Amino acid sequence: MLDLAAASTESILHEVARDDLRPSRLEAEAAVRMLIRWAGDDPARVGLQDTPARVVRAYEEWFGGYWRDPVKILGRRFERSGYDDFILLRDIPVQSVCEHHMAAIQGVAHVAYLPGENVVGISKLARLVDAYARRLQIQERLTAEIADTLQHALQARGVGVVIRASHGCMTTRGVHAHGAAMVTRRLLGECAHEPYRSDILKALSASA
Ligand SMILES: Nc1nc2c(ncn2[C@@H]2O[C@H](COP(=O)(O)OP(=O)(O)OP(=O)(O)O)[C@@H](O)[C@H]2O)c(=O)[nH]1
Numbered sequence: 001m002l003d004l005a006a007a008s009t010e011s012i013l014h015e016v017a018r019d020d021l022r023p024s025r026l027e028a029e030a031a032v033r034m035l036i037r038w039a040g041d042d043p044a045r046v047g048l049q050d051t052p053a054r055v056v057r058a059y060e061e062w063f064g065g066y067w068r069d070p071v072k073i074l075g076r077r078f079e080r081s082g083y084d085d086f087i088l089l090r091d092i093p094v095q096s097v098c099e100h101h102m103a104a105i106q107g108v109a110h111v112a113y114l115p116g117e118n119v120v121g122i123s124k125l126a127r128l129v130d131a132y133a134r135r136l137q138i139q140e141r142l143t144a145e146i147a148d149t150l151q152h153a154l155q156a157r158g159v160g161v162v163i164r165a166s167h168g169c170m171t172t173r174g175v176h177a178h179g180a181a182m183v184t185r186r187l188l189g190e191c192a193h194e195p196y197r198s199d200i201l202k203a204l205s206a207s208a
């Protein structure tokens with residue numbers, strides 16, 4: 001498991017991409033035309049004429065996470081109102097892209113935390129997963145980033161994250177291991193220790 005214990009909070013808190021460093025849309029479309037030629041087809045062919053613009057729009061969705069600030073997503077807090085056990089959101093869809101092949105990673109995340117003083121709206125856990133998933137990732141880092149951000153931003157007493165995903169680069173090419181799925185997890189704070197550890201792992205792993 002990737003250990004991010006030494007990573008500074010700063011590197012986690014400032015992960016929003018910069019507009020001034022971004023190539024233009026026209027440059028991005030030209031790159032797609034180049035890849036079409038590399039694949040062996042003719043980008044001027046009628047059926048492919050609109051493809052570069054479509055691909056660039058699709059990239060805006062698949063990589064939209066670079067333009068979202070995960071900490072801001074958790075900005076609105078509510079009092080936990082006397083509730084002091086863990087909160088768990090299961091089966092959050094994960095749609096990501098592997099940083100080695102730029103192939104799809106698809107699966108689910110289960111996210112749990114033990115609240116400190118505050119809780120967040122439950123949808124924000126799914127938004128947090130999505131903000132980190134829609135970037136070039138390896139599953140280990142995706143898991144660690146979700147867990148660490150939740151822990152630091154919310155000052156949670158503990159956090160647990162489990163992700164189960166299949167990697168297109170393993171199923172559609174290369175080793176062609178159809179059906180293989182990778183499982184990663186990260187437990188922090190009180191969730192890493194009994195009495196919560198066993199409960200959390202049982203709850204997180206039931207469908208992982
Ligand atoms: N640990 C980890 N590995 C990943 C992830 N996504 C893809 N990979 C792996 O990244 C590795 C890249 O290995 P390379 O040997 O450089 O690439 P390759 O020659 O295309 O490897 P093959 O996929 O085995 O054909 C492959 O083993 C992939 O299965 C991930 O999220 N985590």
Ligand SMILES: [Zn+2]
Binds near residue numbers: 100101167170
């Ligand atoms: Zn890959």
